[in-house]
Amino acid sequence: MITLLGHFFRRMLTRGRLIGLIALSSLAAIVVWLSQGGEFGRGEVYPTAVTTAGVTFAIAVLILTVGTLRDERDGGTLPYIYMRPIPRTGFAAASIAGGAATAIVIGVGAWIATVLGSLAGGVDLSETFAGLSLFVTAAIGYAAIFVPLGYLAPRSLLFGLGYVVVLEQIVGFMVNGVAQLSIWRIAVSIYADIAPTVPSAMEDVLGPVTPGVTDGLIKIGIVLVVGWLVLTWALKERDAV
Numbered sequence: 001m002i003t004l005l006g007h008f009f010r011r012m013l014t015r016g017r018l019i020g021l022i023a024l025s026s027l028a029a030i031v032v033w034l035s036q037g038g039e040f041g042r043g044e045v046y047p048t049a050v051t052t053a054g055v056t057f058a059i060a061v062l063i064l065t066v067g068t069l070r071d072e073r074d075g076g077t078l079p080y081i082y083m084r085p086i087p088r089t090g091f092a093a094a095s096i097a098g099g100a101a102t103a104i105v106i107g108v109g110a111w112i113a114t115v116l117g118s119l120a121g122g123v124d125l126s127e128t129f130a131g132l133s134l135f136v137t138a139a140i141g142y143a144a145i146f147v148p149l150g151y152l153a154p155r156s157l158l159f160g161l162g163y164v165v166v167l168e169q170i171v172g173f174m175v176n177g178v179a180q181l182s183i184w185r186i187a188v189s190i191y192a193d194i195a196p197t198v199p200s201a202m203e204d205v206l207g208p209v210t211p212g213v214t215d216g217l218i219k220i221g222i223v224l225v226v227g228w229l230v231l232t233w234a235l236k237e238r239d240a241v
Contacts, residue, residue, distance in 0.1 A: 004086060008068055008098025013105060017064060021106050025060040026113035027053045044199035046127045050114055050134055051191070051202045054184035055169060057135065060106055061142040062160040065099035066150035073151070092231040095151075096224070100143035107135030130194045138187035141220050144227030145183065152234050176208040183223065185209040190216035 072078040086094070111132045118128050145163070150156045172179040179185055185206055192198050192211035 002094075004081070004084065004091070004094040005098045005101070007081075008095060009101050011071070012064060012068060012098070013102045018105070018109070021060040021064055022109035022113065024063075025053075025057040025106055025110040026117075027056045030117065044197055044201070046114070046118060046131065047191075047195050047197055048199050048201040049117075050131050051188050051205045054138070054188075054205070055164060057107070057110055057138065058142055058164040058168070058184060059161070060110075061103045061139055062146050062157065062164060064106060065103055065143045065146040066156045066160055068095055068099040068147045068150055070150040070156060088235040089228075089232050091235055092228050095231060096144055096147050096228055099147040100140045103139035103143045104136055107139040108132070111135045127196055130191055130196070133194060134187050134191035137190050137216065137220055138184055141183035141186060141223050144220075144224045148227050148231040148234060151231060173207060179207045179209055182209070183220075186216050186219045186223075 069078065072081060111128075111134075114131055115125065115128050118125060146156075146160055149160055153159050167178060168182045168184055172182045172185065186209065188202065188205050189209045189211045190213050192202055192206060193213045193216070195202075198211070
């Protein structure tokens with residue numbers, strides 16, 4: 001299973017994708033730099049910037065992880081991978097783990113960009129360390145959704161964009177129950193519990209979601225299990241070609 005995970009990781013994370021997707025997801029770093037001397041207090045700049053940059057990061061993870069199995073199937077290589085003596089449960093776990101690992105790399109790259117933006121903007125670096133938890137947990141949660149989606153849906157990119165833009169950014173602000181299903185809000189709830197400052201902009205992003213590391217990690221764990229179960233079922237029931 002480790003070999004399979006490594007295969008997915010190497011195939012998805014090419015140099016071009018790495019550079020392009022980190023650049024896409026690094027909008028927060030630009031916001032940190034440009035926000036100096038703006039309307040936010042000095043301690044509010046960093047948390048405000050990173051928590052409001054969820055759309056670009058989610059889209060970067062979507063572009064990367066949705067093709068974990070879809071690209072193998074479209075390229076005709078998935079039946080050959082199926083020949084390996086790996087149960088479908090392990091195959092699903094390796095697929096999601098591979099997608100999550102590549103998404104985490106993008107998340108760490110985006111976080112490093114926010115650190116550099118903080119250096120350029122004069123933000124205290126001690127305020128940036130908690131930001132890593134935001135990008136890593138969001139990367140894992142999104143991968144658990146987008147990897148199975150890529151295998152199940154022919155137009156998975158459109159469905160993924162619908163989740164990110166419509167469900168998370170529009171409906172989530174209007175319907176409290178839907179906000180609880182937002183991966184970005186769950187990740188922000190973890191970050192808000194350990195961040196030194198919780199500005200009003202972060203509270204607006206959270207909405208009805210209560211800050212808390214334990215609750216947030218439990219929710220991410222549930223998303224992982226559900227994604228794994230759905231992908232396991234799909235791999236057993238659907239054809240590889």
